[in-house]
Amino acid sequence: MKPIKPFIFITCLIFSAAVSSFSNAQLSYERILNAQDEPQNWLTYNGGYMAQRHSLLDQINKNNVDNLELKWVLQNQVFGAWQSNPIVVDGIMYVTERPNSVMAVDAVTGRVFWKYRHQNADNALVCCGANNRGVAVLNDKVYMGTLDAHLVALDRVNGQLLWTAEVGDVDLAYSVTMAPLAVKDKIMVGVGGGEFGIRGYVAAFDAETGEEAWKTYTIPGPGEPGHDSWEGDDWEHGGAPVWITGSFDPELNLTYWGVGNPGPDWNAGQRPGDNLYSDSAIALNADTGELEWYFQFTPNDAYDYDSVQVPVLADMVWRGEPKKLMLWANRNGYFYVLDRTNGEFLEGKPYVQVNWSSGLDENGRPIPTPQPEGMPTYPGNQGGTNWYPPSFSPSTGLFYFSAWENYATIYRAEESEYIPGRAFLGGGFSVLAPSPGAPTIGIGRTNPINNWTDEVGYAALKAMDPQTGEAVWSYNQFDVSDSGMLTTASDLLFTGGREGYFHAIDAQSGDLLWNVGLGGQIVMAPVTFMVNGVQYVSVISGNSLSTFALED
Amino acid sequence: MVGASLMLFVGSGSNAQEVGDHQYTTEAIERGSRIYSRECALCHGPQGDIVDGVNLRSGVFKSVQSDEDLRQVVFSGAGQGQMPAFGLNDADLSAIVAYIRAGFDPDGVAVRIGDPGRGQSLFQGKGECANCHRVNGIGPRTAPDLSEIGVIRTPASLQRNLLDPATAILPINRPVRIITRGEETVIGRRLNEDTYTVQVIDSEERLRSFRKADLVSYEISMRPSKGPTALSSDEVADVVGYLLTLRGQ
Numbered sequence: 055m056k057p058i059k060p061f062i063f064i065t066c067l068i069f070s071a072a073v074s075s076f077s078n079a080q081l082s083y084e085r086i087l088n089a090q091d092e093p094q095n096w097l098t099y100n101g102g103y104m105a106q107r108h109s110l111l112d113q114i115n116k117n118n119v120d121n122l123e124l125k126w127v128l129q130n131q132v133f134g135a136w137q138s139n140p141i142v143v144d145g146i147m148y149v150t151e152r153p154n155s156v157m158a159v160d161a162v163t164g165r166v167f168w169k170y171r172h173q174n175a176d177n178a179l180v181c182c183g184a185n186n187r188g189v190a191v192l193n194d195k196v197y198m199g200t201l202d203a204h205l206v207a208l209d210r211v212n213g214q215l216l217w218t219a220e221v222g223d224v225d226l227a228y229s230v231t232m233a234p235l236a237v238k239d240k241i242m243v244g245v246g247g248g249e250f251g252i253r254g255y256v257a258a259f260d261a262e263t264g265e266e267a268w269k270t271y272t273i274p275g276p277g278e279p280g281h282d283s284w285e286g287d288d289w290e291h292g293g294a295p296v297w298i299t300g301s302f303d304p305e306l307n308l309t310y311w312g313v314g315n316p317g318p319d320w321n322a323g324q325r326p327g328d329n330l331y332s333d334s335a336i337a338l339n340a341d342t343g344e345l346e347w348y349f350q351f352t353p354n355d356a357y358d359y360d361s362v363q364v365p366v367l368a369d370m371v372w373r374g375e376p377k378k379l380m381l382w383a384n385r386n387g388y389f390y391v392l393d394r395t396n397g398e399f400l401e402g403k404p405y406v407q408v409n410w411s412s413g414l415d416e417n418g419r420p421i422p423t424p425q426p427e428g429m430p431t432y433p434g435n436q437g438g439t440n441w442y443p444p445s446f447s448p449s450t451g452l453f454y455f456s457a458w459e460n461y462a463t464i465y466r467a468e469e470s471e472y473i474p475g476r477a478f479l480g481g482g483f484s485v486l487a488p489s490p491g492a493p494t495i496g497i498g499r500t501n502p503i504n505n506w507t508d509e510v511g512y513a514a515l516k517a518m519d520p521q522t523g524e525a526v527w528s529y530n531q532f533d534v535s536d537s538g539m540l541t542t543a544s545d546l547l548f549t550g551g552r553e554g555y556f557h558a559i560d561a562q563s564g565d566l567l568w569n570v571g572l573g574g575q576i577v578m579a580p581v582t583f584m585v586n587g588v589q590y591v592s593v594i595s596g597n598s599l600s601t602f603a604l605e606d
Numbered sequence: 607m608v609g610a611s612l613m614l615f616v617g618s619g620s621n622a623q624e625v626g627d628h629q630y631t632t633e634a635i636e637r638g639s640r641i642y643s644r645e646c647a648l649c650h651g652p653q654g655d656i657v658d659g660v661n662l663r664s665g666v667f668k669s670v671q672s673d674e675d676l677r678q679v680v681f682s683g684a685g686q687g688q689m690p691a692f693g694l695n696d697a698d699l700s701a702i703v704a705y706i707r708a709g710f711d712p713d714g715v716a717v718r719i720g721d722p723g724r725g726q727s728l729f730q731g732k733g734e735c736a737n738c739h740r741v742n743g744i745g746p747r748t749a750p751d752l753s754e755i756g757v758i759r760t761p762a763s764l765q766r767n768l769l770d771p772a773t774a775i776l777p778i779n780r781p782v783r784i785i786t787r788g789e790e791t792v793i794g795r796r797l798n799e800d801t802y803t804v805q806v807i808d809s810e811e812r813l814r815s816f817r818k819a820d821l822v823s824y825e826i827s828m829r830p831s832k833g834p835t836a837l838s839s840d841e842v843a844d845v846v847g848y849l850l851t852l853r854g855q
Contacts, residue, residue, distance in 0.1 A: 479644045489773055503797070531800075
């Protein structure tokens with residue numbers, strides 16, 4: 055009998071210590087709403103409804119960041135760019151794997167509790183890789199969109215499938231790659247397929263049952279305002295996908311989404327008009343999906359300048375007045391400041407070389423300067439930036455994002471026939487290179503040798519001051535970067551790049567404080583969380599999810 | 607064919623010599639170019655070299671050998687879903703194969719191809735190529751090894767490298783001049799570079815890697831180490847003819 059007593063005693067101790075961090079407490083809407091009150095968690099794709107990717111944790115700071123050490127690594131079992139963004143709730147990390155698996159992971163050890171695999175339909179089609187960018191968690195469920203355009207709800211505790219809802223028609227090349235957005239009692243997703251002539255939309259589903267609650271097309275139908283920005287039946291297959299998670303302002307009850315390119319991508323002449331609401335920011339009522347306002351960045355786009363950037367929300371005194379702002383570094387090369395109560399254009403300036411437009415008028419509409427055939431357009435097809443999630447730090451007042459410098463594309467437009475479920479691109483492009491046939495930059499990096507070099511393009515991490523629309527500083531990398539950003543209350547900025555370095559940078563000065571070579575391209579954003587009093591930072595590089603904390 | 611000075615379209619390049627002349631029409635190559643842009647370029651890249659282990663433009667594949675293999679992969683997909691199936695019709699499949707086999711060059715710029723035997727003599731002698739370039743295990747390693755150059759370059763590209771190397775040199779190959787803190791000066795050719803480091807082969811054929819923060823200076827020359835060739839146009843055609851025969855093991 056003797057050995058049993060201490061055993062019971064120890065068990066009780068562990069139980070009481072664990073209750074606070076490993077409870078099965080529901081992740082209620084109210085908790086997500088007040089995500090800033092529990093900085094130990096990372097509750098949404100972008101860390102909270104404002105989508106600032108700013109954590110109030112400060113255990114890791116400028117003085118000790120040098121002492122970061124690797125705590126664990128989770129290896130992906132699937133080839134291809136791992137773009138997923140983990141969510142961390144009470145010590146458990148939820149992360150997706152290509153094409154559509156979800157894992158629940160112990161955030162302290164990296165060991166996997168359960169794994170769910172979704173079997174996609176054989177004809178699922180995506181333009182740019184079998185990507186998935188993560189889950190949403192609400193109450194006792196985990197939600198994931200799928201390549202075959204479904205939304206699945208899983209039991210958060212055991213990973214069992216609870217329901218599946220059809221989001222779009224896979225035969226018409228609809229897909230879901232974004233992490234869903236959970237608001238109140240609904241789960242919202244947008245659809246991909248902008249290269250296949252879809253008609254885009256955002257749809258909301260009942261979080262309990264999976265029943266569709268509303269669906270708002272990003273291309274207005276006949277009789278709706280904006281429909282006259284299309285001719286003939288172009289609107290029926292005009293693209294305008296939504297493939298990046300939106301943000302939410304609970305006071306205004308508005309959700310915000312970035313809308314992608316019109317189709318066919320590169321032949322603007324084939325679809326005359328502004329092509330609303332392609333390449334726009336849209337504000338949708340969270341309960342009804344009704345369109346409250348829109349702002350179009352690139353009317354009649356000929357360059358694939360998707361506006362699928364994360365709508366970053368910031369409340370700040372802007373030029374002497376308290377404002378509810380939306381900050382937006384657009385793929386088209388301009389940085390914008392919008393009033394998010396009504397979509398009013400407040401400011402816009404180019405942050406990289408731009409020659410498709412000579413500037414913006416007082417309403418923010420670009421003045422087009424299309425380049426002659428065969429001449430390079432700046433920025434190139436992947437844009438001045440793209441979907442990589444930025445960060446806004448209320449502490450520094452700066453907006454951080456990955457830009458591509460010195461990168462241009464020569465476009466070729468041609469007539470495209472719309473065939474349901476097939477590519478609908480309207481031409482092609484080549485990346486400007488210093489000599490004929492020289493290697494150029496692709497969508498991702500698979501070569502350990504950078505044989506295209508900075509002469510084809512390079513990365514600049516820019517720290518933008520929303521007050522001026524100018525970069526306060528910029529941190530360059532030799533290769534381009536698809537990495538997102540993370541800032542903390544201790545004014546650290548964590549980011550990566552295609553070279554596989556994971557950097558900690560002084561968010562005020564732009565000085566490099568620490569870095570480590572992780573070997574594989576970083577094509578997502580880092581996240582931070584705390585378990586049992588220890589702050590962790592996780593980042594995905596290549597096929598590895600690496601988690602760091604300070605030395606014990 | 608060997609021995610005669612013949613006109614060869616760039617588009618039918620070195621690979622076309624294997625599949626036989628005139629197998630694919632210029633129209634097919636042109637059509638393939640459009641299909642490639644539409645269906646393939648997003649993943650494979652404009653130069654066909656983005657997917658690891660595959661270089662479509664120069665005919666490097668994971669499993670494909672014959673044109674029929676190529677059609678099959680495009681039609682049915684490959685790599686357990688990494689490459690999706692493209693249900694193209696027969697003519698479109700032929701066009702895409704034509705474009706890939708043509709080395710991605712639909713423009714049809716004619717390049718003179720001379721006598722490989724004479725070209726080899728020029729390469730090793732008067733042309734001074736072998737002073738820096740290595741072929742099949744013979745020669746220095748300071749300049750790029752040319753043992754497979756006939757596979758990875760088109761005739762037009764080879765000709766341009768001889769006539770106007772400054773506009774033809776690939777940026778990664780640019781000569782570099784490095785001065786270390788230890789006051790060593792290193793002249794070499796760049797092999798790789800990232801934000802914090804650079805890898806070179808130096809003039810003594812040593813592989814060297816440097817942290818940029820440790821260097822006093824690091825200069826990249828925009829001029830290749832060799833200027834335009836002094837060879838005559840007939841001689842250039844011969845050298846191009848020889849280079850096209852260099853197809854590795």
